[in-house]
Amino acid sequence: xxxxxxxxxxxxxxxxxxxxxxxxxxxxxxxxxxxxxxxxxxxxxxxxxxxxxxxxxxxxxxxxxxxxxxxxxxxxxxxxxxxxxxxxxxxxxxxxxxxxxxxxxxxxxxxxxxxxxxxxxxxxxxxxxxxxxxxxxxxxxxxxxxxxxxxxxxxxxxxxxxxxxxxxxxxxxxxxxxxxxxxxxxxxxxxxxxxxxxxxxxxxxxxxxxxxxxxxxxxxxxxxxxxxxxxxxxxxxxxxxxxxxxxxxxxxxxxxxxxxxxxxxxxxxxxxxxxxxxxxxxxxxxxxxxxxxxxxxxxxxxxxxxxxxxxxxxxxxxxxxxxxxxxxxxxxxxxxxxxxxxxxxxxxxxxxxxxxxxxxxxxxxxxxxxxxxxxxxxxxxxx
Amino acid sequence: xxxxxxxxxxxxxxxxxxxxxxxxxxxxxxxxxxxxxxxxxxxxxxxxxxxxxxxxxxxxxxxxxxxxxxxxxxxxxxxxxxxxxxxxxxxxxxxxxxxxxxxxxxxxxxxxxxxxxxxxxxxxxxxxxxxxxxxxxxxxxxxxxxxxxxxxxxxxxxxxxxxxxxxxxxxxxxxxxxxxxxxxxxxxxxxxxxxxxxxxxxxxxxxxxxxxxxxxxxxxxxxxxxxxxxxxxxxxxxxxxxxxxxxxxxxxxxxxxxxxxxxxxxxxxxxxxxxxxxxxxxxxxxxxxxxxxxxxxxxxxxxxxxxxxxxxxxxxxxxxxxxxxxxxxxxxxxxxxxxxxxxxxxxxxxxxxxxxxxxxxxxxxxxxxxxxxxxxxxxxxxx
Numbered sequence: 001x002x003x004x005x006x007x008x009x010x011x012x013x014x015x016x017x018x019x020x021x022x023x024x025x026x027x028x029x030x031x032x033x034x035x036x037x038x039x040x041x042x043x044x045x046x047x048x049x050x051x052x053x054x055x056x057x058x059x060x061x062x063x064x065x066x067x068x069x070x071x072x073x074x075x076x077x078x079x080x081x082x083x084x085x086x087x088x089x090x091x092x093x094x095x096x097x098x099x100x101x102x103x104x105x106x107x108x109x110x111x112x113x114x115x116x117x118x119x120x121x122x123x124x125x126x127x128x129x130x131x132x133x134x135x136x137x138x139x140x141x142x143x144x145x146x147x148x149x150x151x152x153x154x155x156x157x158x159x160x161x162x163x164x165x166x167x168x169x170x171x172x173x174x175x176x177x178x179x180x181x182x183x184x185x186x187x188x189x190x191x192x193x194x195x196x197x198x199x200x201x202x203x204x205x206x207x208x209x210x211x212x213x214x215x216x217x218x219x220x221x222x223x224x225x226x227x228x229x230x231x232x233x234x235x236x237x238x239x240x241x242x243x244x245x246x247x248x249x250x251x252x253x254x255x256x257x258x259x260x261x262x263x264x265x266x267x268x269x270x271x272x273x274x275x276x277x278x279x280x281x282x283x284x285x286x287x288x289x290x291x292x293x294x295x296x297x298x299x300x301x302x303x304x305x306x307x308x309x310x311x312x313x314x315x316x317x318x319x320x321x322x323x324x325x326x327x328x329x330x331x332x333x334x335x336x337x338x339x340x341x342x343x344x345x346x347x348x349x350x351x352x353x354x355x356x357x358x359x360x361x362x363x364x365x366x367x368x369x370x371x372x373x374x375x376x377x378x379x380x381x382x383x
Numbered sequence: 384x385x386x387x388x389x390x391x392x393x394x395x396x397x398x399x400x401x402x403x404x405x406x407x408x409x410x411x412x413x414x415x416x417x418x419x420x421x422x423x424x425x426x427x428x429x430x431x432x433x434x435x436x437x438x439x440x441x442x443x444x445x446x447x448x449x450x451x452x453x454x455x456x457x458x459x460x461x462x463x464x465x466x467x468x469x470x471x472x473x474x475x476x477x478x479x480x481x482x483x484x485x486x487x488x489x490x491x492x493x494x495x496x497x498x499x500x501x502x503x504x505x506x507x508x509x510x511x512x513x514x515x516x517x518x519x520x521x522x523x524x525x526x527x528x529x530x531x532x533x534x535x536x537x538x539x540x541x542x543x544x545x546x547x548x549x550x551x552x553x554x555x556x557x558x559x560x561x562x563x564x565x566x567x568x569x570x571x572x573x574x575x576x577x578x579x580x581x582x583x584x585x586x587x588x589x590x591x592x593x594x595x596x597x598x599x600x601x602x603x604x605x606x607x608x609x610x611x612x613x614x615x616x617x618x619x620x621x622x623x624x625x626x627x628x629x630x631x632x633x634x635x636x637x638x639x640x641x642x643x644x645x646x647x648x649x650x651x652x653x654x655x656x657x658x659x660x661x662x663x664x665x666x667x668x669x670x671x672x673x674x675x676x677x678x679x680x681x682x683x684x685x686x687x688x689x690x691x692x693x694x695x696x697x698x699x700x701x702x703x704x705x706x707x708x709x710x711x712x713x714x715x716x717x718x719x720x721x722x723x724x725x726x727x728x729x730x731x732x733x734x735x736x737x738x739x740x741x742x743x744x745x746x747x748x749x750x751x752x753x754x755x756x757x758x759x760x761x762x763x764x765x766x
């Protein structure tokens with residue numbers, strides 16, 4: 001057999017910045033970054049902003065314009081694209097196409113920038129459009145929700161929905177920079193503020209028992225919207241998330257996706273409720289279910305499963321939902337198969353062996369899962 | 384300034400196989416490969432085949448079907464998609480969508496395979512559809528032309544055209560395997576057979592003087608369609624191409640693209656002639672132009688420029704064309720700017736310092752380029 005073996009590694013590096021008031025004229029983070037990456041005199045930047053952000057930050061566009069009048073390292077394309085936030089952004093192909101149109105119309109080349117400012121959905125669409133235009137335009141993420149600042153926004157994935165299937169189209173394409181600006185968190189609704197905390201509980205549960213303790217001890221401050229507590233939480237989550245990507249399988253070539261603890265049912269629940277349940281809210285229920293299952297299947301002590309569920313309740317999350325009351329043949333169970341299918345290979349589900357320690361399994365005992373969901377319902381009714 | 388530095392490398396590896404009669408029941412290359420990569424019992428394979436190949440190899444589909452009846456490591460999806468070859472495949476979004484439809488309809492997951500059999504254009508479309516479906520389904524390339532076997536097919540790029548712009552959408556996504564089967568070369572037209580030799584001359588000129596000598600010494604055998612000579616040429620080109628990718632900047636994050644020697648005018652010429660000139664034919668003219676310019680700008684000796692042009696003529700290539708008779712303001716000059724724009728950053732053009740040694744420049748002297756094109760026209764008329 002005659003063949004040539006091809007082997008190479010591609011190195012990626014990017015910074016995740018933590019700041020406040022990014023476009024304040026005295027804040028040089030963005031311009032310093034452009035100076036460092038300068039490759040020609042014709043570099044441009046195109047902004048796409050989540051409509052929710054523009055509504056809660058009415059001066060944002062003016063601030064951006066003033067910023068690039070002062071700092072001229074790259075040329076601002078004044079025509080800023082505003083798109084609806086939330087899952088609708090990922091369902092509507094015309095929004096994706098609007099970004100491609102701008103790339104074409106403004107001759108945005110691969111050394112120019114496309115910056116997305118918004119929640120995870122808007123960043124997903126912007127990231128995907130940037131990744132496939134000219135085989136990849138430099139992409140800057142400016143996440144504006146707790147969820148995107150501590151989870152999806154710092155990662156390497158992008159996507160849009162297609163054929164009514166979540167994330168059917170997408171790529172792995174690391175951004176060139178992520179900038180987490182706490183200003184954007186201040187104007188979030190309580191639901192959006194809380195939603196991101198679910199991903200913090202998740203990453204603590206599979207990776208860091210000390211961080212889990214910290215969330216327990218700071219749950220009341222987090223609920224009371226204490227910004228220092230939230231800043232600590234966002235930063236620690238981002239660290240854990242980034243460490244995981246760098247140390248693992250960044251482009252998910254294997255069958256394992258540990259960061260998706262609690263997500264097989266959450267994804268399906270979002271879809272079944274037509275995305276009326278927020279991602280973090282669904283993840284909280286998914287965590288509750290898989291923690292209870294971890295206990296019933298003999299992996300986790302009852303006391304620890306109860307601690308987890310108690311924390312979720314204390315943070316203000318629901319831990320049960322009519323679609324999560326599982327019976328033989330419940331729609332939510334389709335989530336298991338869709339989860340396997342999206343990644344490929346054998347079913348691989350993360351459970352808990354302890355707080356801070358995950359364990360991957362390849363089979364789920366449905367009667368036991370039904371029992372777990374019933375116990376959660378009972379717990380939920382008692383509280 | 385508070386930030387986290389994220390750094391990681393992603394490793395890619397794939398084999399480029401050289402074989403004959405891949406789907407002969409005694410040829411185990413493909414099944415051996417599937418056994419090595421086996422990850423579950425539900426892996427499928429979906430084939431997309433270039434219509435030109437089906438026409439010249441009428442038994443191919445039957446052979447594939449028989450092959451997967453014998454070797455059942457992965458499950459063949461019997462519904463094989465046949466699509467028109469050539470640039471039209473990249474212009475027609477419905478062909479791209481047909482592949483996505485199949486991914487959806489047949490539930491092709493990320494550990495399953497999409498295999499493309501065809502020329503570079505078909506492989507580009509199939510590669511792009513595979514790369515963005517579920518963020519990347521395993522992709523096998525089976526190139527069927529000299530051009531795709533020695534150049535694009537062994538590389539890591541894919542694309543489709545959009546907004547009438549060549550390769551506007553695409554990604555860098557290494558295949559999991561490339562299989563070069565000499566059987567497919569036997570049925571090529573003389574034009575298609577010759578076309579791939581232009582990329583061999585190109586890679587020899589920038590990387591390997593000994594290989595250039597070999598092409599000179601074997602030009603007559605290549606023209607006479609000697610298969611041993613072509614096999615050597617394809618293999619050496621693939622080696623040089625793969626070494627270049629592995630040793631350089633595989634995902635083209637910089638501004639340099641050495642393998643595109645002779646290509647700035649070639650891409651534009653293809654478009655100006657509505658793709659009636661084949662890619663390799665255009666590249667031959669682009670090589671002639673940039674070699675002559677390398678001589679006139681004092682980089683290359685006249686004797687060496689003449690050797691290059693003589694070889695191209697001996698191989699049967701035209702070295703001039705009405706669109707390549709450059710004047711101030713000629714359309715072909717737009718190719719320089721489009722070349723810069725596609726990659727981004729400053730203009731970077733590869734020229735020759737010697738046979739086998741390239742030199743990058745960032746400026747082109749237009750009057751000198753005009754003179755180079757005139758000398759080529761004169762040479763072309765004399766021959």
